[in-house]
Amino acid sequence: MITAALYEDGQRTSAHDSLMENFRELRRHPGGMAWIGLHRPDPAELQSLAAEFDLHPLAIDDALEAHQRPKPERYGDTLLAFLRAARYMAADEEVDFGGLHVFVGRDLVITVRHGAAPDLAAVRARVENSPPDLLERGPEAVLCAIMDAVVDGYAPVVAGLQNDIDEIETEVFGNAPGVSRRIYELSREVVDSQRATHPLVAIPAGLSAGFEKHDIDEELRRHLRDVADHATHVTERVDGFKQALQDILTVNATLVTQQQNEEMKALAEAGHAQNEEIKKVSSWAALLFAPTLVGTIYGMNFDHMPELTWRYGYPAVLTVIVLVCTVIYRALRRNKWL
Known part of the structure; x- marks a missing residue:
């Protein structure tokens, strides 16, 4: 042009x-x-x-x-x-x-x-x-x-x-x-x-x-x-x-x-809270383990189990269960799992 x-x-x-x-x-x-x-x-x-x-x-x-x-x-x-x-x-x-x-x-x-x-x-x-x-x-x-x-x-x-x-x-x-x-x-x-x-x-x-x-x-x-x-x-x-x-x-x-630091902090806090929940669930599972184990053993229906005919067998089993659960509970409380 x-x-x-x-x-x-x-x-x-x-x-x-x-x-x-x-x-x-x-x-x-x-x-x-x-x-x-x-x-x-x-x-x-x-x-x-x-x-x-x-x-x-x-x-x-x-x-x-x-x-x-x-x-x-x-x-x-x-x-x-x-x-x-x-x-x-x-x-x-x-x-x-x-x-x-x-x-x-x-x-x-x-x-x-x-x-x-x-x-x-x-x-x-x-x-x-x-x-x-x-x-x-x-x-x-x-x-x-x-x-x-x-x-x-x-x-x-x-x-x-x-x-x-x-x-x-x-x-x-x-x-x-x-x-x-x-x-x-x-x-x-x-x-x-x-x-x-x-x-x-x-x-x-x-x-x-x-x-x-x-x-x-x-x-x-x-x-x-x-x-x-x-x-x-x-x-x-x-x-x-x-x-x-x-x-x-x-x-x-x-x-x-x-912003990234805040996100990482939030993730860490969420992870910590999740860990605490898992610890509590695991603790209660441990407490229920002792009675569950005893109940499982005596629920096998064998013909020859001496404790079944013992007069004090039932109170003894309950006492053992309570003692075991108490020991586990005190250990978990001492370690702040509960």
Whole structure:
């Protein structure tokens, strides 16, 4: 997808969806500035741009790669800035990153976008609706506007991450299931955000030094410093999120350990109570063993059992049973089984 326009004296004069038409239009207006935007271009389109504007082959190779570390790089008279824009996907609790390459030449701006963010159509509309003196400052003004949009695009990301962290804090103390997994997944998004935002602080500093070297308008340098301040604020917030998640993870681990200890204690108490019941049942079984044994012996109905004809046999048996049960009972009480 190609979006292109030609600007003269800070005003849009023409727009074409064909690269060749834009090339011809720029040749007819050598004092103008072209802003060509490409969304997920194929190599042939980039090679066509390279041939028309004498872009360095390494710059074209970089533009074909969507996953790079944000950085500025100068190839002769052309500056290439790679930025990582972001948007927050609230439903999935994920940060969607998109690579953006910005070529800045003497009268040229080329943007190569590999993701959904940022919305360059909105950036173009805002720049075109600004006072004409903004675009009269040249391609660097467009670069500053794009960088400003990229950095400002992290504000919803920061807000979304903050909201998720607040929810996780509530879930941790509410013993919600699956909160540990949510902490780890959000930590991964925060780490990715750190990798994307940290270079955004260094890029304006490097560009500012280049602006001074090439005597770029002071207002643009001031704008660039403002972008750097916003990037620093975003980076500090994201760094704070990482520390907050580490603290939450520590608290969650402590609470999980406490819960496990309480469960183990409850199991131990239940086991102890069960053992006490078993001891009582076993004790009563032991007490009943003596009379049961005697009753079993004399219930065998043998013909020759001397005790059956003895006058004092029955009282003697009862006395023995009582004595045996008393001894067993006292032993069980002494050992606290009863």
